[in-house]
Amino acid sequence: MSKKVAVVTGSNKGIGYAIVRGLCKQFEGDVYLTARKEELGQEAIKSLNSEELYPKFHQLDITDQASIDRMRDFLKNTYGGLDILVNNAGIAYKQDSIVPFAERAEVTIKTNYQGTLDLCNALFPLLRPHARVVNVSSIASNAIKKCSKEIQAKFLNFTITVDELTNLMNDFIQAAKNGDNESKGYPSSAYGMSKVGVSVLSEIQHRQLSADPREDILVNACCPGYVNTDMTLHKGHKTIDQGADTPLYLALLPPETKSPAGKFLLDREIKKWNE
Numbered sequence: 001m002s003k004k005v006a007v008v009t010g011s012n013k014g015i016g017y018a019i020v021r022g023l024c025k026q027f028e029g030d031v032y033l034t035a036r037k038e039e040l041g042q043e044a045i046k047s048l049n050s051e052e053l054y055p056k057f058h059q060l061d062i063t064d065q066a067s068i069d070r071m072r073d074f075l076k077n078t079y080g081g082l083d084i085l086v087n088n089a090g091i092a093y094k095q096d097s098i099v100p101f102a103e104r105a106e107v108t109i110k111t112n113y114q115g116t117l118d119l120c121n122a123l124f125p126l127l128r129p130h131a132r133v134v135n136v137s138s139i140a141s142n143a144i145k146k147c148s149k150e151i152q153a154k155f156l157n158f159t160i161t162v163d164e165l166t167n168l169m170n171d172f173i174q175a176a177k178n179g180d181n182e183s184k185g186y187p188s189s190a191y192g193m194s195k196v197g198v199s200v201l202s203e204i205q206h207r208q209l210s211a212d213p214r215e216d217i218l219v220n221a222c223c224p225g226y227v228n229t230d231m232t233l234h235k236g237h238k239t240i241d242q243g244a245d246t247p248l249y250l251a252l253l254p255p256e257t258k259s260p261a262g263k264f265l266l267d268r269e270i271k272k273w274n275e
């Protein structure tokens with residue numbers, strides 16, 4: 001049988017780095033630390049080597065289709081499949097950012113939602129039976145409560161498709177550009193809306209993979225909690241290893257686990273992300 005393999009996006013620092021550290025300790029297979037910038041990835045690898053942990057490196061920018069395709073081809077040719085995918089890469093503009101809201105909306109959705117989706121579209125065909133997919137979302141996806149009732153109903157429609165979800169995300173970007181997002185029923189939170197996208201996407205992916213002939217593939221979303229990273233300007237109270245705990249728990253769910261499946265978790269507990 002081919003060697004098992006795990007991939008963590010955006011893992012040169014922060015929570016992703018700690019997820020790689022945890023997988024190196026607990027997962028029996030190769031672990032890929034990935035980064036959009038090669039030199040940052042290599043530095044992170046060196047740092048883990050000094051703890052006698054030996055992840056491998058592959059460049060991966062989830063907003064660059066050529067980079068995604070290289071990652072897919074590499075996995076296919078080297079391993080013939082994929083056993084763990086942790087979609088951790090993400091961005092957030094600082095609260096005092098002077099970047100116009102329209103640009104923040106477009107760039108944030110492009111990375112956190114569209115980049116995650118594009119990577120999944122490329123890598124899901126490689127998922128082997130018993131694979132685990134973890135989408136690092138956020139309790140910030142409770143931004144949905146600030147959407148109009150009509151928009152909420154669209155996002156929470158049990159039969160929503162990926163195309164319909166992508167259309168909603170694009171509609172939000174367009175409204176942000178037109179300056180009428182609030183009157184159209186969308187809040188002025190680019191990050192929150194991007195994570196609404198990730199949380200809803202996870203539920204759709206769960207439905208799709210439950211119907212897939214490959215057995216026992218689980219997709220779950222999670223919030224790592226408020227973590228001390230560059231993203232939070234180091235204000236978060238959790239260490240990166242504490243933040244990595246729930247993503248690692250989900251990535252390492254044993255074979256034939258029935259629950260959690262298609263859920264959203266915080267501190268290893270199933271929560272409703274939309275309340």
Ligand code: NDP
Pocket residue numbers: 009010011012013014015016035036037040060061062063087088089090091092111115136137138139223224225226227228229230231232236
């Ligand atoms: P950091 O900013 O510390 O790290 C983010 C990582 O994502 C970096 O490695 C960054 O790379 C990478 N990244 C950004 N854009 C891309 C891209 N286009 N392609 C590939 N990698 C990319 O953030 P955190 O560790 O705090 O966050 C990790 C995840 O957890 C994010 O999804 C975030 O939204 C989520 N989260 C974090 C919380 C927290 O309290 N920290 C709370 C809730 C959710 P680079 O170094 O090149 O910028």
